Amino acid sequence: MQKYWRILKLFWSTAIAAELEYRLNFVIAAISSVGNLAGSLFSLFLFYRTGYQFAGWTWQEAMLVVGMFTFLQGISQTFLSPNLNRIVDQVQQGTLDYVLLKPISSQFWLSTRMVSPWGLPNLLLGCLILLYIGTQLGLTPLSFGLSLLPIACGILILYSLWFMLGATSIWFVKIYNVTAVLQGFLDAGRYPITAYPAVYRFFFTFVVPVTFLTTVPAETMLGRSPIGWIIGAGFLGAILLCLSNLVWRFALRFYTSASS
Numbered sequence: 001m002q003k004y005w006r007i008l009k010l011f012w013s014t015a016i017a018a019e020l021e022y023r024l025n026f027v028i029a030a031i032s033s034v035g036n037l038a039g040s041l042f043s044l045f046l047f048y049r050t051g052y053q054f055a056g057w058t059w060q061e062a063m064l065v066v067g068m069f070t071f072l073q074g075i076s077q078t079f080l081s082p083n084l085n086r087i088v089d090q091v092q093q094g095t096l097d098y099v100l101l102k103p104i105s106s107q108f109w110l111s112t113r114m115v116s117p118w119g120l121p122n123l124l125l126g127c128l129i130l131l132y133i134g135t136q137l138g139l140t141p142l143s144f145g146l147s148l149l150p151i152a153c154g155i156l157i158l159y160s161l162w163f164m165l166g167a168t169s170i171w172f173v174k175i176y177n178v179t180a181v182l183q184g185f186l187d188a189g190r191y192p193i194t195a196y197p198a199v200y201r202f203f204f205t206f207v208v209p210v211t212f213l214t215t216v217p218a219e220t221m222l223g224r225s226p227i228g229w230i231i232g233a234g235f236l237g238a239i240l241l242c243l244s245n246l247v248w249r250f251a252l253r254f255y256t257s258a259s260s
Contacts, residue, residue, distance in 0.1 A: 007104060009030050015082075019117055020259035026118060029077075033121035035243045036073075037129075038065050045197075055194040061222060062192055063133045068151075068214040069190040071126025075155055077119025080162055083111050085179065087166035107248050111163065118220045130221075139221060147221040150230055154213040160184070160240035163207075165243070167251040182208075189214040209236060 019025075044066060048059045057065075087110055088095040099106050108115060143220050160180040165179055185208045193215040212233045219225035 004104070004108065008110075008112055011113050015114045015239075026121075030121040033070075033074075033125055036122075037066075037070055037125055037160030040069070044191070046257060053247060057192045057194060060133050060136055061218070063129060064137075064218040064221060065192050065214050066190055067126050067129030067133060068125075068172060068218050070122050071151075072158070072189070072213055074119045074121070074126055076158065077122060078110075078116055079119075080159055082114035082116040083151050084111070084159075084162045084166045086114070087163075087170040091169045091195035091255070094257050096255065100252070100255075105161070106252075107245060110166075121186065132181050138221070146223075147217045148192070150212065150217040150220050150233045153233040154217060156237035156241050157209055157212055157233075160237070160244040163244045164240075164247045167248045168246065170251040170255050186210060186213065188250070192218070212236060 023208050027246075031137060041063075044059075044062055046060070047054070053059065054062060088098075090110070091101065096106075100110060130144070145170065161182065162179065185204075188196070188200075188204055189210045193204060195210045201211075212229075215228050216225055218232055220230060
């Protein structure tokens with residue numbers, strides 16, 4: 001374990017040093033994050049401005065879901081996207097060969113090699129919204145602490161789904177459109193799940209588990225999420241993480257490199 005911590009520290013220090021060569025990108029990323037957040041809040045405002053509200057969700061409670069979605073976007077842009085989107089390139093260019101020859105887990109290498117500071121504005125904005133709205137709603141530190149488990153499970157779920165899609169590039173090579181579709185589905189998490197008709201709620205819970213990414217953590221923070229949903233999020237995160245490793249190992253049996 002200490003070996004992997006040292007490797008992770010080396011990975012991230014070199015990645016950040018390389019990214020900071022283009023510091024103007026951080027300003028652009030911050031402006032983009034503010035614009036995206038403004039768009040999310042404006043679209044939510046359009047629902048609530050006439051007195052309408054999502055079933056069981058006040059304006060401030062729905063804002064918690066927006067904050068959770070923004071935070072998750074920051075996690076994705078900082079840790080997931082810089083790594084998992086590169087799997088396709090590794091397969092196409094044949095550089096995956098060099099990864100497989102290294103004396104560490106190839107899944108660990110592909111999942112943690114890069115880190116991007118350009119997702120930090122979304123991380124910061126998401127945390128600020130959660131803290132501000134949580135204060136307005138009178139939430140306690142315990143409420144925030146209890147939500148950490150479903151938040152962690154949501155991150156695991158998102159990572160596992162994304163990594164398994166990346167693994168399919170060994171068969172299909174070009175899957176950029178598929179990952180774009182996944183990200184499109186995940187955009188549904190900016191609203192509480194009750195905002196959608198029953199058919200969509202079923203789809204976003206049991207097919208593409210968007211519910212566990214934002215709604216369940218927000219409900220846990222509000223103290224009204226059934227314990228079964230929290231346990232379910234934990235099991236789903238653990239199962240998908242193990243499944244991602246099995247899918248990757250299975251996919252590698254069919255990998256013949258770009259030069260063979």
